[in-house]
Amino acid sequence: MSTVRAQPRSTTMSLKSWAMLVLLGIIWGGSFFFARIAVSELQPLTLVLFRVAIAALALQIYLAATGVSFRAALPYAPGLVLLAVLNNVIPFSLIFAGQTQLGAGLASVLNATTPFWTVLLASHLTTDEKLSWNKMLGILLGIAGTAVMIGPGLFSGLGAPTWAKLALIGASLSYAFALMVAKRLRKIPPAVVATAQLTASTVVMLPIVLILNGSDGLFAFSAPVWAAVLSLALLSTAFAYLLYFRLVAEAGATNASLVTLIVPASAVLLGVLFLGERLEPIEMLGMVVIALGLVTIDGRLLDSATRAIGPKPSP
Structure with missing residues (x-):
């Protein structure tokens, strides 16, 4: 893949982008729960088909209702098909297959490695998203916080078949490559990209x-x-991808990939709010570490602290 040429941009996200990222993390936090229910009766590939087909139909109706033309996608058909394969077909299939053997905890940790692969790819394949110390440190803190939050439940999943673990890592790598493709499609309205991707899938x-x-x-x-299938398709896919591609367009690939650090925490909080589960101290500690990682990636608080404790100008 050739280097993506773009003008350098600020890597600091706006408050609007952070809000979209958090909302997307909450929505995708429920996807592991829905998928776990669905794979109890559906073959993984069949679930992928229902997820993308129902979501594609919903977004085609959305485009028609809002008067947005789908024709904008046609000149970019090859890229959109590649995006569909890398962002839907491969990762959905690998995740659903892996979840037949893995618990949601270990699956969440392995999925949380997506920003790590994304920042490595972006630093080599783009000119506007270079590797920085705060990004790498923040991502590693986020992955560590996810592992801490899962706690002992993580170790119970370590005995799962190796292929299932590799499937989740493969899905994360596929998502990272998909983000590199998505960067090339920023001229297309996000709603059209989402609809075209799911239709191609x-x-x-x-x-x-x-x-x-x-x-x-x-x-x-x-x-x-x-x-569970309808919730997965309409909420965690159709609506989620509208947010996702807008986030990619506004904040860049690496920043958009940070959603996988938020997903595990949101999944736990959703269980507390709607399933009556108890929030354990280890989970709270993990969330604090994840939050510290996100703050490190954002960089604004660290810059302010550095300026505050730095040398004062001479009078």
């Missing part, structure tokens, strides 16, 4: 599922699983 997944799994019993699953 549907076209790719349909023959794969029919060939490998057949059509028998394709829609024969229980009401709770249907509810």
Whole structure:
């Protein structure tokens, strides 16, 4: 892949971008829960097909209702197909397959390595998102905080098959490469990118599922699983990708990838709020470490502190 040429930009995100990042993390925090329910009855590839197809249909309706033309995507068709494969087909398939053997805790930690791979790729393949000490330190703190937050539950998943762990790491790498492709598509409205990506993913997944799994019993699953699939498709995919591609356009690839550091914490908090789960001290400690990592990446507080304790100008 050739180097992406762009004008240097500030790596500090605006408050609006941070708000979108946090909201996206909350939405994707529920996706592991929905997926865990769905894979109890659905083959991983079939779940991928339902997730992207329902989301694509919803976004096509959204574009029609808002008067946004889908034609803007046509000149960029090859890039959008590549984006669909790297951002949906490969990672969704690997994550859902891995989750048949892994608990949500270890899956969240492995998924949280996405910013690490993204910052390494961006530093070599782009000119406007170079590696900096605060980014790398903040990302490592975020991954460490995720591991701390999972606590003993992380070790219970270490005995899972190696292929399942590699599947989650492969998904993170695929997401990182997808972000490099997404940077090239910033001229297209985010809603069109999201719709085109999911539509292309549907076209790719349909023959794969029919060939490998057949059509028998394709829609024969229980009401709770249907509810999980619809939640995964409409909330955690259609709406989430509208936010995601706007974030990529406004804040850059590396900053957008930071959402995977927020997802584990939001998943825990959602369990506390809606499932009556108890927030343990180790989880709170992990969230503090993740927050410290995000503050380190942002850099503004550190810059202010440095200026405050730095040498004072002579009178």
